[in-house]
Amino acid sequence: MVLGSNQIWAPWVVDDIHAKADLGRYRIRGMSTHQKVTHFDDLTFLSTGLTRFPLEGYKEQCNTAVSLGGLNAENPLELDIPIYITGMSWGALSANAKTALGKAASMAGTASCTGDGGMLPAEREASDKLIYQVLPSRYGLNPNHMATAQAIEIVVGQGAKPGTGGLLMGVKVQDDVAISRDLPVGVDQRSPARHPDWLGPDDLAIKIEQLREATDWKVPIHVKLGACRVADDVKLAAKAGADGIVIDSMVAGTGASAEILLDHSGIPTVPAIVLAREALREIGLYRKVSLIASGGIRNGADVAKALALGADACAIGVAALIALNCNRDIPESNFEEEIGLPAGSCNRCHTGKCPVGIATQDPELTKRLDPDEGAERVANFLNSMTMELALLTRSLGKGDVKSLEPEDLAALTIEASIMAQVPLVGTNKVFGN
Amino acid sequence: MVSLDASQMTTRELNSQIKELAANGTGKITISNPAARHNIAVGILTECEIEIEGSVGYYVATLLDGPRIKIDGNAGWALGENMMSGSISLTKSAGASVAASMRGGEMFIGGDAGARAGISMKGGTLIIGGDSGFLTGFMMQKGRIIVCGDVGDAAGDSMYEGTIYCGGEVGTLGADAKIEESTEGELIEIWSLLEANGISERPHFRKIVSQKNLYHYDEQERHERPLI
Ligand SMILES: Cc1cc2nc3c(=O)[nH]c(=O)nc-3n(C[C@H](O)[C@H](O)[C@H](O)COP(=O)(O)O)c2cc1C
Ligand code: SF4
Numbered sequence: 295m296v297l298g299s300n301q302i303w304a305p306w307v308v309d310d311i312h313a314k315a316d317l318g319r320y321r322i323r324g325m326s327t328h329q330k331v332t333h334f335d336d337l338t339f340l341s342t343g344l345t346r347f348p349l350e351g352y353k354e355q356c357n358t359a360v361s362l363g364g365l366n367a368e369n370p371l372e373l374d375i376p377i378y379i380t381g382m383s384w385g386a387l388s389a390n391a392k393t394a395l396g397k398a399a400s401m402a403g404t405a406s407c408t409g410d411g412g413m414l415p416a417e418r419e420a421s422d423k424l425i426y427q428v429l430p431s432r433y434g435l436n437p438n439h440m441a442t443a444q445a446i447e448i449v450v451g452q453g454a455k456p457g458t459g460g461l462l463m464g465v466k467v468q469d470d471v472a473i474s475r476d477l478p479v480g481v482d483q484r485s486p487a488r489h490p491d492w493l494g495p496d497d498l499a500i501k502i503e504q505l506r507e508a509t510d511w512k513v514p515i516h517v518k519l520g521a522c523r524v525a526d527d528v529k530l531a532a533k534a535g536a537d538g539i540v541i542d543s544m545v546a547g548t549g550a551s552a553e554i555l556l557d558h559s560g561i562p563t564v565p566a567i568v569l570a571r572e573a574l575r576e577i578g579l580y581r582k583v584s585l586i587a588s589g590g591i592r593n594g595a596d597v598a599k600a601l602a603l604g605a606d607a608c609a610i611g612v613a614a615l616i617a618l619n620c621n622r623d624i625p626e627s628n629f630e631e632e633i634g635l636p637a638g639s640c641n642r643c644h645t646g647k648c649p650v651g652i653a654t655q656d657p658e659l660t661k662r663l664d665p666d667e668g669a670e671r672v673a674n675f676l677n678s679m680t681m682e683l684a685l686l687t688r689s690l691g692k693g694d695v696k697s698l699e700p701e702d703l704a705a706l707t708i709e710a711s712i713m714a715q716v717p718l719v720g721t722n723k724v725f726g727n
Numbered sequence: 728m729v730s731l732d733a734s735q736m737t738t739r740e741l742n743s744q745i746k747e748l749a750a751n752g753t754g755k756i757t758i759s760n761p762a763a764r765h766n767i768a769v770g771i772l773t774e775c776e777i778e779i780e781g782s783v784g785y786y787v788a789t790l791l792d793g794p795r796i797k798i799d800g801n802a803g804w805a806l807g808e809n810m811m812s813g814s815i816s817l818t819k820s821a822g823a824s825v826a827a828s829m830r831g832g833e834m835f836i837g838g839d840a841g842a843r844a845g846i847s848m849k850g851g852t853l854i855i856g857g858d859s860g861f862l863t864g865f866m867m868q869k870g871r872i873i874v875c876g877d878v879g880d881a882a883g884d885s886m887y888e889g890t891i892y893c894g895g896e897v898g899t900l901g902a903d904a905k906i907e908e909s910t911e912g913e914l915i916e917i918w919s920l921l922e923a924n925g926i927s928e929r930p931h932f933r934k935i936v937s938q939k940n941l942y943h944y945d946e947q948e949r950h951e952r953p954l955i
Pocket of ligand 2: 643
């Protein structure tokens with residue numbers, strides 16, 4: 295039997311069955327799905343020619359600033375760039391990593407976000423604009439911390455594991471992380487999937503009002519959804535009073551998720567944005583309720599395409615970790631020995647043995663990440679993305695990223711045309727329309 | 728003492744007045760005509776005394792750190808959610824999710840409590856004079872729940888630490904929960920807490936705690952699938 299050429303019993307399928315036969319449970323890993331899905335690379339920009347003229351790449355201004363969540367909030371979230379650092383828990387990440395991300399966000403004029411483990415004081419100090427997550431687990435939730443936030447994000451679901459709660463293996467539930475979460479040290483933490491105090495959208499409306507009252511109606515209240523039944527969920531969240539909706543797709547990153555969920559639930563980022571946009575349009579709240587897209591945003595082109603499809607901003611997770619040195623063979627690391635895989639192939643955030651000091655609570659490994667140097671790299675990366683975004687925007691003849699629109703795009707595949715609702719290249723046809 | 732008539736203001740006005748009065752050191756704030764309204768007394772982070780004269784809706788007295796609150800009536804869902812410190816005392820019954828994710832302080836419910844009482848509790852003491860509903864102490868992490876009457880089905884499901892004391896009958900036990908006898912010291916402490924809240928009966932309390940079998944996955948990962 296030559297399994298290598300067998301579609302059904304491919305080598306990794308055989309390996310997967312062997313692993314589960316040894317393990318007796320579902321498998322867990324970090325990073326994101328292995329599924330091949332339609333993504334931003336399947337779209338291309340139709341830059342200027344004779345029908346319109348470009349702006350000068352280096353001279354003319356391109357406004358990249360965005361304002362999020364201003365529907366009800368006295369102080370909307372004002373960002374210099376339409377990209378912010380997504381919620382990644384202190385616990386999944388080391389304190390050094392959280393601090394570096396907060397600092398990088400401030401350097402780039404944008405926001406960072408807490409995560410499923412409460413607020414790390416050092417991140418609060420480092421981050422000028424901090425989004426405070428309210429998750430089903432409520433780990434570390436402290437109204438005193440909440441009162442200092444620039445925005446609140448109610449997490450209903452995550453794209454990497456929609457319909458379930460967070461996961462943090464015992465090796466990472468140590469010391470301050472265990473104390474902050476009020477958990478026994480070393481427990482394999484499986485967070486609740488449902489919020490403890492509300493169940494459906496009617497309750498959510500009251501919950502949103504509660505958070506507004508707690509924060510004196512000053513800051514935006516966002517709702518984060520794992521992208522599944524996007525149209526209905528977005529409408530329900532908007533009707534419940536969300537000022538902004540984060541739509542987190544099936545390709546989104548995670549610190550730990552059951553592999554079966556990563557690969558077999560949710561929908562990709564491109565159709566998620568389009569469905570969310572249309573849902574908001576249908577109820578008259580498009581561009582009133584902010585739309586934030588996350589899942590697999592890797593460069594300025596991905597951001598530009600997400601904005602053109604209808605998002606107001608993007609949030610990044612894994613890309614920021616890679617900028618921090620994730621999967622990089624730094625001198626102090628020995629990937630093969632320490633985590634069993636070469637740099638460039640690692641997806642073992644859940645093991646707590648991160649060779650570059652990012653996804654670990656081990657004091658020795660943590661030292662491999664200097665928060666200041668890390669912040670510099672992430673800020674550089676955010677600036678690079680922003681330059682790429684501005685370059686593309688100007689090449690389209692536009693001086694503001696908010697002017698990007700579906701009209702600027704064409705699809706390279708029929709699937710992308712259908713999902714993005716833009717014409718297939720070489721045709722004037724939007725497939726599936 | 729300052730009296731506020733809830734019927735004369737929006738919830739937003741009411742809360743901002745309460746916060747202002749509390750910040751200015753007003754000793755006692757009385758709120759009349761709450762009319763089962765939601766979200767009264769939310770996010771108060773200073774010590775003060777508040778008395779609400781009547782029944783209240785969802786999320787009343789939530790996200791608090793310091794206030795001592797008395798409510799004469801019934802309460803809707805999530806009374807006292809995420810309280811850090813201070814106290815809440817309710818004369819009648821509370822709806823679902825009372826003391827959800829509570830982290831400190833003391834809460835007393837004179838009547839019954841609905842489903843999910845003390846869900847995800849992380850500290851403090853919740854005392855229920857009557858019965859409590861389905862999934863009491865679900866995924867509770869720390870603290871104690873004292874139920875003088877019966878505890879509903881799936882009691883203590885998936886709890887990590889903390890204790891549910893039950894003075895009556897326990898419906899069914901939730902996943903990974905077990906029943907143990909309380910020690911004499913625990914009983915004496917509970918009885919004195921009850922007495923402080925005006926309950927003179929001294930029922931015998933059994934306790935529900937975690938079996939801790941769900942603390943860890945049975946097997947840790949051995950094989951990994953590479954990224955590529
Ligand atoms: C290490 C890590 C930890 C995460 N922790 C959280 C969390 O605590 N709360 C949350 O809502 N999402 C969490 N996420 C998901 C991110 O917020 C976000 O949805 C995802 O990373 C976006 O996709 P991207 O990584 O492809 O940019 C985490 C992701 C990673 C990579
Ligand atoms: S290098 Fe660290 S952060 Fe990157 S995938 Fe591996 S464990 Fe996770």
